[in-house]
Amino acid sequence: MKRVHFVSGGFAGATSVAIELVRAAQASGSSQAVLVLRRKRTTQACRVEALRSQGLHVEVVPGWSHVATILALARLCRCLRPEVLIAHGFPEHILGRWAGLLAAVPHLVQVEHNTRERYTVWRLAQARWLARFTDRIVGVSEDVKGVLLSLGMPAEKIVVIPNGINLERFDRADEHPFEGREPGIVMAARYARQKDHATLLHAMHRLRSEGLKPPLLLVGAGGNRHERAARELCRGLGLDDQVRFLGHVDDLPALLMRNRIAVLSSHYEGFGLSLAEGMAAGCAAVGTSVPGIRTLIQDGVNGLLVAHADPASLAAAIKRLLLDQSFARDLANAGRRHAWSEFRRETMLARYEQMLGQCCDRIAASPPD
Numbered sequence: 001m002k003r004v005h006f007v008s009g010g011f012a013g014a015t016s017v018a019i020e021l022v023r024a025a026q027a028s029g030s031s032q033a034v035l036v037l038r039r040k041r042t043t044q045a046c047r048v049e050a051l052r053s054q055g056l057h058v059e060v061v062p063g064w065s066h067v068a069t070i071l072a073l074a075r076l077c078r079c080l081r082p083e084v085l086i087a088h089g090f091p092e093h094i095l096g097r098w099a100g101l102l103a104a105v106p107h108l109v110q111v112e113h114n115t116r117e118r119y120t121v122w123r124l125a126q127a128r129w130l131a132r133f134t135d136r137i138v139g140v141s142e143d144v145k146g147v148l149l150s151l152g153m154p155a156e157k158i159v160v161i162p163n164g165i166n167l168e169r170f171d172r173a174d175e176h177p178f179e180g181r182e183p184g185i186v187m188a189a190r191y192a193r194q195k196d197h198a199t200l201l202h203a204m205h206r207l208r209s210e211g212l213k214p215p216l217l218l219v220g221a222g223g224n225r226h227e228r229a230a231r232e233l234c235r236g237l238g239l240d241d242q243v244r245f246l247g248h249v250d251d252l253p254a255l256l257m258r259n260r261i262a263v264l265s266s267h268y269e270g271f272g273l274s275l276a277e278g279m280a281a282g283c284a285a286v287g288t289s290v291p292g293i294r295t296l297i298q299d300g301v302n303g304l305l306v307a308h309a310d311p312a313s314l315a316a317a318i319k320r321l322l323l324d325q326s327f328a329r330d331l332a333n334a335g336r337r338h339a340w341s342e343f344r345r346e347t348m349l350a351r352y353e354q355m356l357g358q359c360c361d362r363i364a365a366s367p368p369d
Helices: 013-028 045-053 066-080 092-102 121-131 142-150 197-209 225-236 252-258 273-280 311-323 325-342 345-365
Strands: 002-008 032-038 057-061 084-088 107-112 136-139 158-160 182-188 216-219 243-247 259-264 284-288 304-306
Touching: 002 013, 002 066, 002 092, 013 032, 013 084, 013 273, 013 345, 032 066, 045 057, 057 066, 066 092, 084 092, 084 345, 092 107, 092 121, 107 121, 107 142, 107 345, 136 142, 136 345, 142 158, 182 197, 182 252, 182 273, 197 216, 197 225, 197 311, 216 252, 225 243, 252 259, 252 273, 259 273, 259 311, 259 325, 273 284, 273 325, 284 311, 284 325, 304 311, 311 325
Parallel strands: 002 032, 002 084, 032 057, 084 107, 107 136, 136 158, 182 216, 182 259, 216 243, 259 284, 284 304
Antiparallel strands: none
């Protein structure tokens, strides 16, 4: 079965999931998969070429206008003739399904990766209309499913498939005992209002005023106004000697396994993938108690949940982990066990294959034109 995965070229969580799905299809030898990226200002040619050098079929369509994206993707689909088009994220799931309809792709799948998106009345009307022609609507968590239902998407088409992690990248975490790691804090997130870097920086400032100066490592593609705002705030709070803006990191697992704490201070998530990766790496996890994160963490058992947009609450949680090493180690160990049990990539891949197989069965059962 030939399939196209269409996703943002921003290389955030949705892109990572789409890449894993394409890799798995290629490796199976039983399916052909193409990754189509919608170009963004942050789409780096070197990262696209790196994927191609790994043997993935990657195409890039323009992103300067929605119409240009739809027409280019439709042309590509007419050439590739996939049986299924899987459109990830917003607004890509709208643009992708319009292109799929124009190109007469037999089956369409929407994957929703977040619990909050910029739906205008017009965009929501499009999403509801496109749902009539969509075989499955995937939510990456139960929280996302609840949002889809509240938006009026058809319940019979919604399926929950949690994101998974390539745990092989973290299988050496046992070689990095918690006590021997740097007391550093890692947050891997793109620079966007959603991720709320400001709350984390204010929390670091509070810790500094109490005599605690742990290093903070910020991982994520930047160059936009949100990164510039974070850098300006960092300077204004006097944290320049403590905070490192690392940009994209090729080997994130290695970085996580060298440090003790993973943080995600988001306003909302669909599935806190980077925090799940921190747990898999054996970090003590701290996340805001918001949709998409609170389903990952059992507070006080395998991580800590803190109040949303509350620097004092976040600072208190980090302080506890820095000062009570035994407690932090126990949380980290429990978090790692949880990640290895619940976030397996193989489970995610199997569920997607089952879902796409149902589409394939329907293709086979469809009468010829």
